[in-house]
Amino acid sequence: MQRSPLTRRHALAAIGATAAGAVIMSGCRSQGSATVEAGDAATLAYRLVAAYPTGIPYVAAGSQVRLPFQLAGADGQIIDDLPDPFEVRIWRDNQPVGDAVAARPQSDGISTYLTLLTQFDAAVDYELRAEFDGVPLLATVRVARPQMVATPPVGAVMPSTATATNDATLDVDPICTLSPECPWHAVSLDAALGSGSPVALIIGSNVYCLDDRCGPSLRSFVAVAGEFPTVTAIHAEPFRNPKVGDFPDDTGETEVTKRLGVEWEPATFFVDRSGIIAARADGIVGSDELRSLFAQIA
Numbered sequence: 001m002q003r004s005p006l007t008r009r010h011a012l013a014a015i016g017a018t019a020a021g022a023v024i025m026s027g028c029r030s031q032g033s034a035t036v037e038a039g040d041a042a043t044l045a046y047r048l049v050a051a052y053p054t055g056i057p058y059v060a061a062g063s064q065v066r067l068p069f070q071l072a073g074a075d076g077q078i079i080d081d082l083p084d085p086f087e088v089r090i091w092r093d094n095q096p097v098g099d100a101v102a103a104r105p106q107s108d109g110i111s112t113y114l115t116l117l118t119q120f121d122a123a124v125d126y127e128l129r130a131e132f133d134g135v136p137l138l139a140t141v142r143v144a145r146p147q148m149v150a151t152p153p154v155g156a157v158m159p160s161t162a163t164a165t166n167d168a169t170l171d172v173d174p175i176c177t178l179s180p181e182c183p184w185h186a187v188s189l190d191a192a193l194g195s196g197s198p199v200a201l202i203i204g205s206n207v208y209c210l211d212d213r214c215g216p217s218l219r220s221f222v223a224v225a226g227e228f229p230t231v232t233a234i235h236a237e238p239f240r241n242p243k244v245g246d247f248p249d250d251t252g253e254t255e256v257t258k259r260l261g262v263e264w265e266p267a268t269f270f271v272d273r274s275g276i277i278a279a280r281a282d283g284i285v286g287s288d289e290l291r292s293l294f295a296q297i298a
Helices: 008-021 189-195 215-225 255-259 287-297
Strands: 023-027 046-050 064-073 086-092 101-106 113-119 125-132 135-142 199-203 232-236 267-271 277-282
Touching (some): 086 113, 189 199, 215 287
Antiparallel strands (some): 023 135, 046 064
8 A cells, every 4th residue: 555755754844834724615705706825824714724633634534533523713813603513514526425424522521623524436526615603614625535644544454453452562652641641551452352342552652642622532542442441542652762752753653553554643543343443533622522433332
């Protein structure tokens, strides 16, 4: 499978920059065109920003995808009071595709975000059209051929590989960047998949992903996992030797990071008893959404 020419260093930087304010949907209050140039921030009433990787082939045609967004005002502040559902319409070749899709607002103690669950059937550019407070919003989503997307999608067999455990660290030090260390390092991913247990795996670090978009995800996973004893929960670090202020290059990736083609963090996989990926939650994800995803495979 062809990997993106971007290094993991660049991909992680890209998702961070996107979550911090890159415009993917924009709208202005003027009576002219409903769309504005992404760089013309001064004219924007609202900005819908991506909280998922946009600088690499990420959205694969033919598979379910979860796309998280946040809505920001002209001052860059995240807007928490959003309609539920937040309706988004998908267009292709200037024609609507199906009915409106409901993007559900999520918060539970973190910055409010929207999750759009959908499937794009062709490897072409699609438009997302929405409206907030009377302002039209427009975005383009670039959908890639499946072979161009490195990470296995929902519906695929979960690749089996070892992850660092308390008994076999695989030269990962530390095996957990949380303090105190989380309890989800007792079982390796390959052993869990071989047992027939449903598995929830998060690849994430408490060193490099600390803002309010991705920072809480690892701690939320650790807390919620304890509510589902029938699911084998696993935490894996993305790098072998994470250190504050020292961002590793691709040679420092853990084996599971390379095996799953993960080029961002956090990345969370929910695998059913038959070894099929039932759901994924990349980027921002809150406790309530995590509970529903755990319940899906429990």
